[in-house]
């Protein structure tokens with residue numbers, strides 16, 4: 418034993434995972450971390466090795482590998498996929514074995530998403546709804562339906578914590594925005610781009626005018642990539658400082674990443690304004706995507722209609738950890754033009 422904390426990291430090359438890993442590598446206790454990342458690219462693995470991160474080449478679909486690497490870790494950061502149940506089951510199996518063999522109480526920090534709050538709030542953009550979830554309202558959180566998005570995975574994690582062989586904490590980012598800027602991006606290791614806003618931009622560029630689902634009235638929370646990656650560090654530090662029992666875990670361990678709310682139409686309007694400013698459209702006002710466009714740009718009508726769901730969240734639990742997000746919805750709207758420009762550059 419090196420005396421260091423063994424950490425198993427899944428998603429090191431991703432938008433969220435890379436941004437959090439960049440902060441872990443600059444953490445005041447970084448020299449006490451022994452990080453092993455599961456990555457698919459040999460090239461990125463070599464770059465991570467140079468930063469002091471051990472790597473194993475492989476996929477999280479290889480559940481035997483995930484189980485073995487999880488068993489070897491006191492802390493697992495699950496940053497790659499909010500919906501892959503077999504991967505999470507393999508992590509939990511590994512942690513269970515570790516607990517049985519060593520008596521250690523390992524820690525899982527998993528990434529879910531506020532998509533879990535959209536269940537029953539699907540209005541295809543035609544209306545805002547008034548159900549607002551508060552991550553410090555444990556009864557409200559416990560009552561989220563098992564059929565909600567991500568919840569099957571989250572429920573498996575709650576069960577593991579209840580069984581007592583590990584302690585689990587789940588961060589639920591909302592619409593994350595901003596192009597990540599850190600030394601992992603500079604080294605060509607991580608993806609610097611988010612998902613939801615870039616998809617609206619790509620669809621809008623594709624059709625030559627900003628688009629939205631329905632009337633764009635549905636509401637979602639948003640958070641800047643810098644702020645949400647800070648939340649992981651603040652949560653980790655709280656667990657280390659206060660001990661696993663000093664921080665709410667299991668079914669009480671839901672932490673939203675949210676610092677403001679937007680109507681999807683406002684995002685589309687900002688995309689439209691950027692398109693007009695860049696000479697790519699004559700009208701800034703967005704129009705509704707047709708079903709054919711949803712299929713073309715989002716993969717299916719059902720997937721596209723996700724941009725017309727409501728997810729309303731207040732991150733009081735996260736803030737109670739001492740998290741102080743800096744960026745607001747105004748910053749999110751201001752981030753859209755640079756995002757459009759970055760996408761245009763990629764498409765050249």
Ligand SMILES: NC(=O)c1ccc[n+]([C@@H]2O[C@H](COP(=O)([O-])OP(=O)(O)OC[C@H]3O[C@@H](n4cnc5c(N)ncnc54)[C@H](OP(=O)(O)O)[C@@H]3O)[C@@H](O)[C@H]2O)c1
Nearest residue numbers: 428429430431432433457476477497498499530590593608
């Ligand atoms: N971005 C958001 O706004 C947001 C908000 C809430 C929740 N989430 C959820 O958070 C999760 C991560 O999102 P993200 O934005 O960080 O996505 P991302 O940038 O696409 O990152 C995904 C990460 O998972 C890795 N990965 C994918 N398949 C893998 C496999 N089979 N084996 C090993 N690694 C694999 C990728 O590695 P490669 O480099 O090899 O592809 C990458 O490191 C997703 O489930 C997403 O839905 C995202």
